[in-house]
Amino acid sequence: MPSNMKSSKFSHLPLSTSGPVDCALTGTALLNTPYLNKGSAFPPEERRQFKLTGLLPQGAQTLEQQTKRAYQQYSSRPDNLSKNTFLTSLKDQNEVLYYKKLLQDHLSEMLSVVYTPTEGDAIQNYSRLFRRPEGCYLNINDQDRIFSDMAQWGQPDDIDYIVVSDGEEILGIGDQGVGGILISVAKLVLTTLCAGIHPSRSLPVVLDCGTDNRDLLDDDLYLGLREKRVRGRKYDEFVDEFVRAARKLYPKAYIHFEDFGLSNARRILEQYRPKMPCFNDDVQGTGCVTLAAIMAGLQISGQKLSDVRMVIFGAGSAGVGIADQVRDAIATEGNISRQEAAKQTWLIDKLGLLTTESDAAEAQKAYLKDASDWSGKETGLQSVVESVHPHVLIGTSTVPGAFTEPIIRAMGKHTSRPIILPLSNPTRLHEAKPSDLLKWTDGKALVATGSPFEPISGPWGKDGEEVTIQIAECNNSVVFPGIGLGCVLSRASRLTDRMLVAAVQGLASLSPTKNDPRAPLLPDVVEVRNVSVRIARCVIRAAVEEGVATEEGIPDEDEELDEWIREQMWDPVYRPLKLVEMEGATRSARGELRKSGSVIRNFVL
Ligand SMILES: NC(=O)C1=CN([C@@H]2O[C@H](COP(=O)(O)OP(=O)(O)OC[C@H]3O[C@@H](n4cnc5c(N)ncnc54)[C@H](O)[C@@H]3O)[C@@H](O)[C@H]2O)C=CC1
Numbered sequence: 001m002p003s004n005m006k007s008s009k010f011s012h013l014p015l016s017t018s019g020p021v022d023c024a025l026t027g028t029a030l031l032n033t034p035y036l037n038k039g040s041a042f043p044p045e046e047r048r049q050f051k052l053t054g055l056l057p058q059g060a061q062t063l064e065q066q067t068k069r070a071y072q073q074y075s076s077r078p079d080n081l082s083k084n085t086f087l088t089s090l091k092d093q094n095e096v097l098y099y100k101k102l103l104q105d106h107l108s109e110m111l112s113v114v115y116t117p118t119e120g121d122a123i124q125n126y127s128r129l130f131r132r133p134e135g136c137y138l139n140i141n142d143q144d145r146i147f148s149d150m151a152q153w154g155q156p157d158d159i160d161y162i163v164v165s166d167g168e169e170i171l172g173i174g175d176q177g178v179g180g181i182l183i184s185v186a187k188l189v190l191t192t193l194c195a196g197i198h199p200s201r202s203l204p205v206v207l208d209c210g211t212d213n214r215d216l217l218d219d220d221l222y223l224g225l226r227e228k229r230v231r232g233r234k235y236d237e238f239v240d241e242f243v244r245a246a247r248k249l250y251p252k253a254y255i256h257f258e259d260f261g262l263s264n265a266r267r268i269l270e271q272y273r274p275k276m277p278c279f280n281d282d283v284q285g286t287g288c289v290t291l292a293a294i295m296a297g298l299q300i301s302g303q304k305l306s307d308v309r310m311v312i313f314g315a316g317s318a319g320v321g322i323a324d325q326v327r328d329a330i331a332t333e334g335n336i337s338r339q340e341a342a343k344q345t346w347l348i349d350k351l352g353l354l355t356t357e358s359d360a361a362e363a364q365k366a367y368l369k370d371a372s373d374w375s376g377k378e379t380g381l382q383s384v385v386e387s388v389h390p391h392v393l394i395g396t397s398t399v400p401g402a403f404t405e406p407i408i409r410a411m412g413k414h415t416s417r418p419i420i421l422p423l424s425n426p427t428r429l430h431e432a433k434p435s436d437l438l439k440w441t442d443g444k445a446l447v448a449t450g451s452p453f454e455p456i457s458g459p460w461g462k463d464g465e466e467v468t469i470q471i472a473e474c475n476n477s478v479v480f481p482g483i484g485l486g487c488v489l490s491r492a493s494r495l496t497d498r499m500l501v502a503a504v505q506g507l508a509s510l511s512p513t514k515n516d517p518r519a520p521l522l523p524d525v526v527e528v529r530n531v532s533v534r535i536a537r538c539v540i541r542a543a544v545e546e547g548v549a550t551e552e553g554i555p556d557e558d559e560e561l562d563e564w565i566r567e568q569m570w571d572p573v574y575r576p577l578k579l580v581e582m583e584g585a586t587r588s589a590r591g592e593l594r595k596s597g598s599v600i601r602n603f604v605l
């Protein structure tokens with residue numbers, strides 16, 4: 001069934017997005033509510049019923065006509081950052097139009113504008129571009145207000161998905177302080193775009209703990225807490241207060257941690273994941289998507305995962321997250337211990353290879369190489385590649401150009417199809433350009449990147465014929481929306497390792513290389529909603545098997561389960577509005593009116 005087709009069989013479900021939307025709003029208040037506003041597309045009868053005549057020009061248009069006009073306006077913006085700003089204001093006016101435009105018509109073109117790389121520029125310029133607040137800003141010096149500040153966002157049933165960042169390691173651009181709110185917003189845009197998480201049932205949060213970014217502290221327009229980043233006990237208490245408030249206020253919500261600093265990301269994840277449904281995208285999401293890309297690459301090179309040697313350059317949250325996911329998969333495939341499987345990965349960080357003599361973080365310890373084996377030897381990337389002969393090389397270092405020609409040529413000497421994944425974001429921080437990687441390996445490298453790249457042509461076909469190679473985007477955005485959707489719909493009480501493995505298997509089963517060895521390693525972005533349905537299906541199945549799914553009535557059959565999932569995915573279409581009474585309702589911080597536990601938002605002035 002196509003992703004936009006709804007199933008009457010499941011239209012009774014509370015999260016069903018079929019049928020009319022209850023609306024208590026009229027007039028300007030309705031026009032000012034982005035979730036309900038249809039602008040020039042309000043049909044004549046709704047204009048009369050909702051007191052809109054006189055507030056709109058006569059012509060009642062279709063969503064397609066609005067999309068055409070909005071695209072013309074978008075195209076007239078001179079650069080990507082102003083296109084990004086344009087789209088933000090469109091989202092503030094009319095969410096259906098915003099998502100429809102992106103989702104159905106221009107996804108490949110616009111994803112890089114609302115996400116990496118352009119969103120990185122928007123975040124760096126947050127306090128200069130600021131027009132209106134988006135989301136929940138919590139302040140480390142006002143911890144006693146966390147509960148009441150968060151309580152404004154709805155009633156207990158109202159929030160399904162929270163993305164929270166403390167702004168310390170945004171993409172590869174470091175500490176962005178309060179600007180981190182925009183990574184929470186952008187990740188939530190992707191959950192709606194790619195997995196149909198209801199845009200009014202999610203909550204972006206920034207934990208403002210100060211910043212160590214001198215440029216921000218010196219900027220008189222900076223909007224965040226103007227003090228050095230708070231660390232230690234007070235920081236831990238702050239995170240804990242946030243988690244407690246989130247759990248108490250929105251007990252159904254799944255918590256997605258994004259772009260926390262290296263010293264906190266994994267620690268926080270390990271602390272909370274045994275107790276609640278939560279996820280760290282940089283650690284787990286990146287691990288899952290990268291493992292799926294590696295599996296697709298190995299299918300082409302004809303190798304087994306359990307035979308693979310892998311070098312990871314940049315042993316932070318993402319690098320170690322990938323190492324763990326690959327190690328666990330090797331252990332399962334080869335029926336060996338995790339400890340044994342870890343021997344196939346070499347981690348390199350700022351000071352070179354991590355060995356038993358390195359001052360390693362807890363998470364890195366599983367991968368330390370015996371220092372005596374390396375004594376007197378160089379431990380930089382080139383020497384390690386020359387001595388280890390890796391099949392897979394991963395870049396999560398934020399060091400642009402780190403994968404040099406000699407390194408890649410050295411790798412190519414010992415493996416016929418090197419799998420090379422420069423994953424640092426945004427684009428300017430990639431460890432290598434795909435065009436160079438293909439040039440240095442005569443088109444043999446199997447490449448996927450953290451940010452999008454154009455296809456590359458070269459004389460790499462049979463007898464030197466020109467071929468064009470598509471570069472897959474290996475970004476956690478391919479998996480986190482589907483994983484989140486699976487957890488939300490099954491109301492999983494935890495996100496277990498097995499559920500993550502299931503997500504990888506679901507994604508790997510859709511790799512285009514299954515049918516065409518020249519195809520990109522991961523599905524194209526335009527397939528993303530179907531990919532999310534598949535991942536969600538696998539995650540839900542695993543949640544049921546693990547006994548952590550608390551939702552009743554999850555279908556057993558795959559086809560029926562997919563229908564059940566799709567029915568609960570929000571689509572950017574104008575649904576008819578139904579005028580309702582507003583008595584007994586309360587207003588949320590979004591300006592929407594909520595009746596106890598109702599899914600549908602209304603609004604009063
Ligand atoms: N493609 C994707 O899906 C994802 C990409 N990333 C990207 O990966 C990069 C790293 O992100 P995180 O792991 O979250 O950051 P992180 O700060 O946790 O890790 C970066 C690591 O690189 C190391 N490093 C810095 N300079 C180095 C050098 N000269 N040589 C070797 N290592 C060096 C740092 O010491 C640190 O351990 C960022 O650019 C981020 O955008 C992160 C998550 C997902």
Ligand SMILES: CC(=O)C(=O)O
Nearest residue numbers: 171172282425475476
């Ligand atoms: C993609 C992502 O999560 C990052 O670059 O941090």
Ligand SMILES: [Mg+2]
Nearest residue numbers: 171258259282
């Ligand atoms: Mg991230």
